[in-house]
Amino acid sequence: xxxxxxxxxxxxxxxxxxxxxxxxxxxxxxxxxxxxxxxxxxxxxxxxxxxxxxxxxxxxxxxxxxxxxxxxxxxxxxxxxxxxxxxxxxxxxxxxxxxxxxxxxxxxxxxxxxxxxxxxxxxxxxxxxxxxxxxxxxxxxxx
Amino acid sequence: xxxxxxxxxxxxxxxxxxxxxxxxxxxxxxxxxxxxxxxxxxxxxxxxxxxxxxxxxxxxxxxxxxxxxxxxxxxxxxxxxxxxxxxxxxxxxxxxxxxxxxxxxxxxxxxxxxxxxxxxxxxxxxxxxxxxxxxxxxxxxxxxxxxxxxxxxxxxxxxxxxxxxxxxxxxxxxxxxxxxxxxxxxxxxxxxxxxxxxxxxxxxxxxxxxxxxxxxxxxxxxxxxxxxxxxxxxxxxxxxxxxxxxxxxxxxxxxxxxxxxxxxxxxxxxxxxxxxxxxxxxxxxxxxxxxxxxxxxxxxxxxxxxxxxxxxxxxxxxxxxxxxxxxxxxxxxxxxxxxxxxxxxxxxxxxxxxxxxxxxxxxxxxxxxxxxxxxxxxxxxxxxxxxxxxxxxxxxxxxxxxxxxxxxxxxxxxxxxxxxxxxxxxxxxxxxxxxxxxx
Numbered sequence: 001x002x003x004x005x006x007x008x009x010x011x012x013x014x015x016x017x018x019x020x021x022x023x024x025x026x027x028x029x030x031x032x033x034x035x036x037x038x039x040x041x042x043x044x045x046x047x048x049x050x051x052x053x054x055x056x057x058x059x060x061x062x063x064x065x066x067x068x069x070x071x072x073x074x075x076x077x078x079x080x081x082x083x084x085x086x087x088x089x090x091x092x093x094x095x096x097x098x099x100x101x102x103x104x105x106x107x108x109x110x111x112x113x114x115x116x117x118x119x120x121x122x123x124x125x126x127x128x129x130x131x132x133x134x135x136x137x138x139x140x141x142x143x
Numbered sequence: 144x145x146x147x148x149x150x151x152x153x154x155x156x157x158x159x160x161x162x163x164x165x166x167x168x169x170x171x172x173x174x175x176x177x178x179x180x181x182x183x184x185x186x187x188x189x190x191x192x193x194x195x196x197x198x199x200x201x202x203x204x205x206x207x208x209x210x211x212x213x214x215x216x217x218x219x220x221x222x223x224x225x226x227x228x229x230x231x232x233x234x235x236x237x238x239x240x241x242x243x244x245x246x247x248x249x250x251x252x253x254x255x256x257x258x259x260x261x262x263x264x265x266x267x268x269x270x271x272x273x274x275x276x277x278x279x280x281x282x283x284x285x286x287x288x289x290x291x292x293x294x295x296x297x298x299x300x301x302x303x304x305x306x307x308x309x310x311x312x313x314x315x316x317x318x319x320x321x322x323x324x325x326x327x328x329x330x331x332x333x334x335x336x337x338x339x340x341x342x343x344x345x346x347x348x349x350x351x352x353x354x355x356x357x358x359x360x361x362x363x364x365x366x367x368x369x370x371x372x373x374x375x376x377x378x379x380x381x382x383x384x385x386x387x388x389x390x391x392x393x394x395x396x397x398x399x400x401x402x403x404x405x406x407x408x409x410x411x412x413x414x415x416x417x418x419x420x421x422x423x424x425x426x427x428x429x430x431x432x433x434x435x436x437x438x439x440x441x442x443x444x445x446x447x448x449x450x451x452x453x454x455x456x457x458x459x460x461x462x463x464x465x466x467x468x469x470x471x472x473x474x475x476x477x478x479x480x481x482x483x484x485x486x487x488x489x490x491x492x493x494x495x496x497x498x499x500x501x502x503x504x505x506x507x508x509x510x511x512x513x514x515x516x517x518x519x520x521x522x523x524x525x526x527x528x529x530x531x532x533x534x535x536x537x538x539x540x541x542x543x544x545x546x547x548x549x550x551x552x553x554x555x556x557x558x559x560x561x562x563x564x565x566x567x568x569x570x571x572x573x574x575x576x577x578x579x580x581x582x
Contacts (some may be wrong), residue, residue, distance in 0.1 A: 007529040011560050037532065041557050044529055063562045067526040108501065116530075 001124040002070040002084055003137050004052040005114065008045040009065040012038060020045060020064065027051075027058035032140055033073075033103035046101070048073070048114060050141040070120040073140050075133035078109045086115075086132055093126045095119050105143060144393075144504065146295060147256065150403050151458050155451075158459060159198060162406055165431035166201065168191030173437055176222035179215060179532030180439060183207075201408065202417050204425060206440045209242070212382060217243045223435050233281040233511060234381040242381045244283055245435040251290070253432050254384050257401040258291020261390025264399060264456070265352050265375035269296030273321035274313060276328060278304040282354045283385025290325045291387065297321065304328065307335055316348055321350040326358035326366065330502050331566055333369030348372045354379070354386055358465070359484055365502055376465060382441055383428055389463055394455050397462025404432045408440070409449055412470045423448045425470055426463065444470040446482075474508060474574065475516045479552045483574055489545050490521060497543065499525035499538055500577045510578040518555045519546065522564055527561040 010016050013082060017036065024031060024047075033048040049055045052068060059066045076082045102143040105112050112135065117123040124134055144150050153161070155356065173180035173194040183205045184190065195201065212220060221228070230251060232244035246254065267273065273292050277285035279301060292299050304324075310332060313319065314469055322329065329351055335345065351366060351374040365372045377390035378398050386403050389398035400407050409424040412418055418424040426443045445466045468482030475481070483506060486487060490499050490504050502521035508517050528534040535558060542556045 007530055009523055009535075009558070009560060011558075011563070013218075039532070039536070040537070044532065065526050065529065065561055067525055067529040069530050079223070 001072065001128075001134050001136065002120055003048060003073050003114070003135070003140055005069045005071045005116070006047050006052060006055055006059070007047065007067045007069055008047070008059060010036075010043045010045050012041050012043060017045065019062075020059070020106075023058050023062050024049065024055055027054055029055045029058070032143060033101065033112075035099075035101035035114070037099070043143075046099075046114075048140065050101075059132075067112070069116065071114050071116045072120060072124055072127070073135040074113050074115055074127065075135060076111045076113060078111055080127065083113070086113075086127065087128045090115075090117060090123055091124055093122065095123050144263040144266060144268060145457075146263060147258040151255045151264075151460060153286060153400075153403070153459055155459050156403060161403055161538075161556060162431060163195070163198050164405060165403075166198065166429065167195050168249075169429065169431055169437060169439070170195055170204070173439055176553070177220055177437070179211065179220050183574075184439075196548070198406075199417075201406065201429065201440065204429075204440050206410075206442050207438050208442050209382070209444070212242055212438075213240055215222050216240050218245070220438075221245055221435060223247055225486075228435055231281075232286070232381060232385065234283075241281070243436075244381045244384055247434040249279055250384065250433055250435050251386070253404060254287060254387055254434075255290040255294040257387030258287050259295040260401060261375075261377045261387060262288070262292055262295050262297070262352060264392040264458070265350055265377075266373065266393055267292065267297055267321055267350055267352070269297060271320045271350065272298040272300065272318060273323060273350075273352075274300040274302045274310070274317070274319045276302050276304055276310055276322060276324040276332075282355075283379070283381050284323075287379070287385040287387060288352070292321075308331060311335060311339065311341075314348060315341060318347045320347050321352060322348055322370075322372070323352045323354075325355050326353045326362050327356065327503075327566070329353055329366045329370070329374075330362060333366050334502075337369050341372050341393060346370070350375070352377065357485050359491065360465075361488055361490075361497070362502065365491060365497075378463070378466070380386065380443065382438060382443075383430060384433060384436075392454065392456040392458060394530055396454065396463055397450050399448075399454070399456075399458050399460045399462055402460040404430065406431055407449060407463065409447070410442075412442075412444075412446075420449055420451050423467065431522060474506075474517075474576070476508060476517050476552060479550060481517070481552065482551055485549055486519060486546065490519075490542070493541075493545050496538070496542055499528065500542075500558075501561060501564075503566060504573060505564050506574045508576045508578055510575070515578065516555060517552065518557055520557045520559050520564060522561045523558045524561050 030050045035046045098117040102113045174184045216276045230246040233241040279285040351372045354377045375391040379386035379388040389400045406429040408427045412425040426445045427440050430437050446468045448464045450462045505520040539556045
C-alpha cells in the first residue's frame with residue numbers, strides 16, 4: 001500500500017531542477033509523479049519514481065540530500081465531491097494531511113493523488129475500509 | 144613534556160630580567176642596524192637601549208605596523224647583510240604584497256627550538272611519527288614545524304598539502320601518530336575518515352598540531368571526535384618568523400608564549416594605550432632574539448588577552464587566549480562588531496544545530512538601501528528534516544535566534560546543499576563583503 005517518495009533538498013538557483021532530473025534520467029529512472037514546493041531560497045522536490053532505491057543512490061552519488069518517505073497514492077473517480085469524501089474520511093479518523101499533489105494517469109475517468117499524512121499505515125486502513133482505491137507500489141511503478 | 148625545561152619554567156623575576164636585558168640589546172641592535180628603526184627610535188628620543196629602564200618603558204617605543212613592513216618590501220628592514228642570511232620565507236600575501244621572513248643561522252636555530260617546545264608541550268615525543276600536511280614552500284608553517292619536530296627527535300613525513308586520499312593512505316600505512324595541518328584541512332580529512340571505507344582503528348593518530356588559522360573550541364571538538372585525537376593549537380606569523388611564538392600545553396588553557404624570545408603586550412587598537420593584564424585588545428610583539436628581521440612592537444592585528452597566572456603544567460611563560468578575532472576581520476554590521484569566530488561557535492557548537500548542518504559556512508555582507516545585512520550560509524546534512532518544511536524552517540529559525548542572542552544582530556540564514564560551499568586547504572576565506580561592490 002505504501003509508496004516510497006523521494007524528497008530532495010534543492011537550493012533556488014538556475015538549472016538546479018534540470019540537473020537533478022538529469023541525474024534521474026541518467027540512472028534510467030522514470031518519474032511517475034512530481035511536485036516542487038519552495039520558499040524564497042530553497043525548495044523540496046518530491047518525486048515518485050519507478051525505482052526509488054536506484055534513484056536515491058544516484059542522487060546521493062551526486063552529493064544531494066535525499067530522504068525516503070511513505071505516502072499513499074489514492075485513486076479518485078472523476079465525479080463531484082469524490083475528493084472531499086476521501087479527505088473527510090481521513091479527518092474523521094483524526095489523521096492529519098501534510099501535503100497532497102495530483103498526477104496524471106492514462107485511465108479515463110480516474111484521477112490519482114499522492115497523500116502524505118502523519119499516520120500513513122492507519123490512513124491506508126481507513127481508506128480501504130471505506131472503499132477508496134489505493135494503488136500498490138507495483139501498480140504505480142508499472143503505470 | 145618539556146624541551147627546554149630550564150627556560151620554560153624559569154622564575155618570573157629571572158625571566159623578566161632576561162627580557163629587559165634582551166630588550167635593551169634589541170633596541171641598540173635595531174637603532175644601529177636598521178635605518179627605519181634608527182629614524183623611528185631617534186624621533187622618539189630612544190637613541191640607545193640604556194633609555195629603557197624597566198620593561199614597561201617599552202611603551203615609549205613606537206609601534207611597527209604591517210604597512211611599515213610592506214613599505215620596506217622586500218629587504219628594507221633587514222638588520223644583516225644578505226651574506227649572513229641563510230633562508231627566506233614569505234606569507235601567502237592574501238592582503239597585498241607578501242610579507243617576507245628572513246633568517247640567519249641563529250634565527251633558524253632559535254626558531255626550531257621554539258617549535259620543538261610547542262610540540263613537546265602538545266605531548267609529542269621522539270617516539271612520534273608526524274605527518275606535515277601544510278603546503279611546503281615559501282610558507283613558514285611547513286618548514287617551521289618540520290625542523291622543530293626533527294629537533295625534538297620525532298619522525299617527520301613531509302607530506303605537504305593536497306591529494307587527500309594519499310594523505311589518509313600515509314596516515315594509515317606509516318602508522319602516523321601526529322598530524323600537522325590547518326584546522327579546516329584537518330576537519331576535511333576527518334570527514335573523509337568518517338565517511339571512508341577504513342574504520343577509525345586503521346589510524347594510530349593521537350596528536351593534532353593545528354595552526355596557521357583560527358581554531359575554535361567547537362571545531363577542535365569536532366576534529367577530536369571524528370579522528371579520535373587530542374588537538375592543540377599554536378600561534379605565529381611570518382612577521383615574527385612563523386610558528387613557535389606561542390602554543391598550548393596539555394592543559395589547553397591558553398597558548399604559552401616563548402617569552403624569552405618574544406615580548407608580548409596588549410594595546411587598545413584605537414588609542415594604542417597599553418591594557419592591563421587580563422584585558423582584551425590587540426596583541427603587540429617585540430622579537431628579543433631575531434637577527435635577520437627584528438621587529439619592535441609589531442601590531443599583529445590579532446585580538447586576545449594575556450594571562451600571567453601560573454599554569455598547572457609548570458611553565459611560567461605567559462599564556463595568551465585563543466585569538467578572538469582580527470582587528471581587520473572584524474565586521475561592523477549596523478554598528479555591531481561581529482567576529483566570524485563568534486558565528487562559527489554558534490554553528491559548530493550548538494546542540495540541535497551542529498548535528499544537522501556541516502562544519503563549513505560562508506558569510507556574505509551586503510548593503511541594501513543603506514542598510515547592512517548579513518547572510519549566513521550553511522550546508523544541510525540531516526536528511527530526516529526533508530519530509531516537512533516546518534522542520535527546515537525550524538532549523539533556520541533556531542540558527543537565526545541563536546545568532547541573534549550571541550551577536551545581537553538580525554541575520555538571514557540560508558540552507559545550502561551539502562558540499563557546495565567552498566572548502567579551504569590554506570587560510571579559510573569565509574567572509575564575502577559586498578558592501579562596496581553593490582548598490
